[in-house]
Amino acid sequence: MEVVEAVYEGGVLRPLRRVNLRDGERVVIVIVRGSGGLAEAIRRLSREYSGVRExxxxxxTGGRR
Structure with missing residues (x-):
């Protein structure tokens, strides 16, 4: 999992730094407004997914090709 801040402009989320993605690649986005709650959101997500091994x-995307 990677956390990237973005700005929503003209109907598009624009990352504030370069991301390592291919054109057309799909991602899952969790929206947390403002950066004040970002650290807490990361902690909460880390706890929630701490047991994930896969x-x-x-x-x-396993079945997609």
């Missing part, structure tokens, strides 16, 4: 993205 890469969730591979699970989602």
């Amino acid at each position: 890469d969730p993205l591979k699970s989602l």
